[in-house]
């Protein structure tokens with residue numbers, strides 16, 4: 143069976159070319175289970191469209207039998223478009239990823255989508271191919287047994303099989319098929335090397351899956367509310383592969399919460415040092431949780447090659463942080479984490495949210511004040527985005543007005559409010575968001591720091607666009623008020 147795994151082209155303005163570890167894992171599982179003919183097509187880095195890639199394969203008389211497409215909410219429209227192209231060329235289409243897990247029915251109504259995999263896909267894709275290879279019918283009754291699968295039975299009825307339990311033995315999941323990525327095209331985990339190295343080979347690694355916290359805006363459809371950590375030995379094996387065999391020049395740890403168990407995090411750092419793998423710089427892409435850190439951890443991370451740590455600070459108001467976001471951390475813990483990280487000579491990054499329900503001008507002002515006080519090296523101000531399935535989404539559906547059901551509009555860092563709730567208007571949220579950016583980034587010290595960064599000059603047109611968007615704003619999106 144010839145399989146093409148697709149991550150659709152992204153329209154999200156700020157998305158970066160990070161390799162898609164989910165596709166890597168699926169490919170790894172296919173290779174480990176006797177399906178060697180797997181190709182990856184990541185729209186973020188390919189020269190040709192999915193349609194062209196499919197046509198090329200047909201021209202070479204080696205058409206793809208199965209096209210698997212991955213999509214988070216923001217890419218679902220492009221995911222369907224890719225499925226349409228594949229179906230039109232006779233391939234069987236399977237979709238999976240966060241959005242499909244949250245809203246499978248929506249995709250099952252599309253004639254171009256044959257099968258939808260909810261949840262983790264490494265085992266499901268093998269079970270599906272085993273059935274397809276001796277029948278090729280997407281309505282084969284044996285699909286009834288594939289956990290987490292949505293499919294059409296022979297009468298065309300949509301069937302949603304029961305959930306697939308999260309795989310507990312995370313150490314045994316085959317490693318991502320890193321060699322299948324066009325790695326030279328993933329030139330940065332920006333701004334780790336500030337895009338400076340045109341020959342960068344930026345890999346990502348998942349050392350644990352899931353997170354037990356329940357922040358109300360967070361969408362965890364795949365990895366869930368439990369934490370499944372890989373053993374230090376297993377992670378080190380993969381880290382060594384990236385450093386030695388894949389010749390990584392930078393590594394991003396993409397766990398939901400890699401430091402939940404501080405003892406394990408420290409052991410991992412010690413092992414990286416002991417194995418001499420600390421020569422390659424790394425970052426925690428999706429941040430660390432402040433209440434699981436101390437000075438020793440940051441010092442060990444620094445010694446292990448870590449360059450930068452990010453923290454979800456979220457909000458400067460106690461009520462919003464505790465009761466609305468349910469972040470389970472205190473401002474003292476936030477301040478201590480920044481202080482300790484700086485003392486360990488790590489760069490710091492802070493994420494801040496504007497426009498959560500019940501926010502007021504005063505609460506958002508407190509967030510700006512906190513950002514100025516903490517003064518992270520990098521700050522990301524985001525407007526709250528209610529992803530389906532989250533507590534935030536449910537609250538907005540019940541008590542607020544959602545401006546757009548167009549999934550393209552769900553990029554977290556877009557500059558438009560997504561909803562209105564109570565007295566909180568879109569105008570107020572957007573005004574405070576712009577104000578935060580202006581007051582944070584237009585300080586003379588910041589401008590000087592930015593001008594010193596080579597990335598500013600190397601990517602000048604893009605940086606100018608960023609500045610315009612953040613300071614001035616973009617045209618209102620369709621559907622927004």
Ligand code: B12
Nearest residue numbers: 152164210211212214215238239240259262263361553554
């Ligand atoms: C790393 C990461 C990124 C990286 C890289 C993204 C990428 N290309 O993979 C970067 C920083 C670029 C990023 C950007 C964004 N991200 Co992000 N990201 C993650 C993170 C932390 C880990 C993803 C990961 O590697 N998971 C591990 C692998 C193994 O899982 P997986 O990719 O989901 O794949 C598995 C299954 O989904 C399934 N599967 C997936 N695809 C398919 C396809 C088929 C055919 C099958 C059968 C199965 C299948 O099988 C895979 C193996 O088990 C997740 C959180 C999470 N834990 O899921 C958020 C997450 C996916 N991101 C999220 C968001 C919102 C974004 C942004 C929209 C943010 C923004 N800027 O506005 C952008 C979107 C950009 C884009 N083009 O995709 C949300 C998505 C929510 C949603 N409802 O869609 C998540 C869930 C975070 C969260 N908790 O809210 N992200």
Ligand code: SF4
Nearest residue numbers: 353355356357360398
């Ligand atoms: S935002 Fe982070 S800490 Fe909160 S639930 Fe999501 S992954 Fe966990």
